[in-house]
Amino acid sequence: MTELHLHNTLSRKKQLFSPINPEQIGVYACGPTVYDKIHVGNARPLVVFDVLVRLLRRLYGAQNVCYVRNITDVDDKINQRASERNISIADLCTETIDTFHQDADALGVLPPDIEPRATHHIDEMIEMISTLIDKGFAYDAEGHVLFAVEKMASYGGLSGRSVDEMIAGARVEIAPFKQHPADFVLWKPSDETTPGWQSPWGYGRPGWHIECSAMSGKYLGAQFDIHAGGLDLIFPHHENEIAQSCCAHNLDRMANIWVHNGYVTVEGEKMSKSLGNFTTVADALALHRGETIRYCLLATHYRAPLDFSQNQLAEAKANLDKFYRATGIADKTMPADIDISELLAPLCDDLNLPGCFAALHKLAAQANKGDVMAANKIVSFGDILGLFQDSGWFTQADDDGISAEAIEALIRQRNQARADKDFATADNIRDQLAAQNIRLLDSAEGTKWERG
Ligand SMILES: [Zn+2]
Secondary structure (H helix, E strand, O other), X not given: OOOOEEXXXXXXXXXXXXXXXXXXXXXXXXXXXXXXXXXXHHHHHHHHHHHHHHHHHHHHOHHXXXXXXXXXXXXXXXXXXXXXXXXXXXXXXXXXXXXXXXXXXXXXOOOOOEOOEHHHHHHHHHHHHHHHXXXXXXXXXXXXXXXXXXXXXXXXXXXXXOHHHHHHHOOOOOOOOOOOOOOEEEEEEOOOOOOOEOXXXXXXXXXXXXXXXXXXXXXXXXXXXXXXXXXXXXXHHHHHHHHHHHHHHOOOOOEEEEEEEOOEEEOOEEOOOOOOOOOEHHHHHHHOOHXXXXXXXXXXXXXXXXXXXXXXXXXXXXXXHHHXXXXXXXXXXXXXXXXXXXXXXXXXXXXXXXXXXXXXXXXXXXXXXXXXXXXXXXXXXXXXXXXXXXXXXXXXXXXXOOOHHHHHHHHHHHHHHHHOOXXXXXXXXXXXHHOOOXXXXXXXXXXXXXXX
16 A cells, blocks of 8 residues: 655654554544635635545545544634624524535535534533643633643644744733733633523633534544644644643644645735635636636645636646546546556655646546556546546536537537538538537547537
């Protein structure tokens, strides 16, 4: 079996992935806070870690991998947005989760094995917070419970920051009830306008970080294989998850490997809600196919910044056309488990997707010369990338173009004209379709067509 190496943020090195139990591989990724539609920057981790999980399933067997991606459905941004829109928090969450699932589906992202919602795990969070208080890592002050960062000697290990640097860099909230300015909230009080639950510290709600510690612990165990997320989550979110989970469970490690994807940028600046330079996935999908956006999100190395532009999308579409044309000769009766080691090797080298695409382009050139095995390798590997599986790629409309039915009808008329030796009419129909970017491919088996 090809060995998988991943860059571990914790060790700052590429290292061999060696599962705790190869029959129970656990992967956790932080999911969306459901107050608004996701943008293309939010979609990058979804797509990248979907490929990682598909790869793990191919290497270790689908039944041996458990992928957990949560939904954060309690957050002050949700409260604020529901109030602005004058709808209930429950309705806002339901609507946003539905849209999120549609977007993920359109991008070819498979559903995780478990998709826990934070509000369904309040008991687990309260239990974990109680444990942290009992062990002396957290304290209760004015209805808040805070984690005392100075009690944990290794705090800051993931981000490599000292506590002083954190205070300087992260605009930590100064509050009179904090023992140390870097202490972070595990629980905070709620009033009648904010959602809340009864707890030993009064009516309140959890902080964001404790959610992921409680949910990953419940479904994957206190220590598991891989924790994934965007680069912007390293500090404070992931640093604090590690602090909570390690201190509650007496462990020196939460996940063995931490993988982080790079930012999506627009003209060199990070795509973000706060800068307003974002494209929602829904808006991108109105103009481009999901697979084109997915290709675009995979074409750059996952740890490098990815500049999202019309040029990148056009290039992705042109490359997909090329690969779909090359796979046209694939033999559908060939077993799926063919040797694709030349493609797995770069993917297993810290998900080197640019290396995979270079190898795929070579195979496409061979397939174009009639090499059926090369075409089948592209299709087989495409299943791990979530690409090249659409049998209707060349026949679906990108916009309000001429329908497939209308094209087929014109082809039938043209065939009749040719049978009648009325070549003027036959040519006329071909030109008419060409004007609408429909290309006809005549062969002994009949006439096929493609959108240009
Ligand atoms: Zn998280």
